Amino acid sequence: MQNNINDPYLICSQTVFDEENAVKVLVLLSLFIKELNNVWIKFHHINNFIRYWFLRIFPLAKKFIQEEPYKWIMRQTYKMMEKREQIGPMNRTDLMQLMLESASNEDFIQLSIVDFKDGQTSAMKKEEKENEPPLIRKLTKHEIASNIYLFMIAGYETTSTALSYISYVLATHPDEQQKLQEHIDIHFDSETEDDMPSYDTISQMEYLDMFVRETLRMYPILPIVINRQSMEEFHIKDIGTIPAGTYIAVDIYHLHFDPDLWGPVDPHIFYPERFATKRHAMAWIPFGAGPRNCVGMRFALMELKMVLVRLLKTYSLVSCGNQTCKPFENLKEYIVIAPEHVIICLKRRNEHQN
16 A cells, blocks of 8 residues: 555545645634634534535435545445454454454444445434443444544654654754764664664664654644643632633644743754753643643654664765755645655765765
């Protein structure tokens, strides 16, 4: 699949990140003003309702109206789940299998592929035992499918966007790149460049960790605000009392560039060593914060570090002049904040290998 640029899954995944501007405005407004979430949800339901009945009345229109990408991905997810159920217990342990094993038959929502395709998800009702404690309630089929969809989409664009920012930083900060390469050379033998770096070795590389974290501090890929709801009333000095149930929007950019949190070196200067000093636990939140932060944070950081080690053992990233310095003229701000493109040059570290 990864070698086929025309694979339906890759096309649908990319389309999710390329929604129309009208939809983008609603999503972004819902991030800034949490109360608008209901407007966004109603808009989504109305859109599905109109689409469903239009296709029921004019079935031939299906040939000319493209299926929504998230519905296609969800249908494939349900197909995979049904296959797993038909096969029975498996020796293979993956995310889907673990979630299927954690579900009870009583709580399963019997949703057929045809029902989902026709847009009848609004008619679904969860079957929960009234006397079952909420902490041990089993996952439903719909919850499993939704989580699998979330994991697939969340890991599709975020890692590539982070690598784009890291590539830009490497190409425009040659001194830091050289320092990082020397750091990598200490831990890895250049003669064994085909060896996959181990988890234990990567975990011990402090400067590599600081480099990645500094990049994500300066170029966070999440939406520019993170919303949290206060569970109880509390008082903030010089601000006042925050009532329970209040939605609080955290501005990531101001937090990541606050000189009081990230000084004494100017926060606008790329300086990985600033992470050698202990900072406030909530000063760095590119993956969110609290119990609802990104579940794949550790995996994403390890993935980025392994890519960097494999790349910088052999190559150096070089600036292409004005082309490299233009990626932030057109930022795509939707599910992630991504540069339109990053143009850099690759150069082998050992010239005799050219």
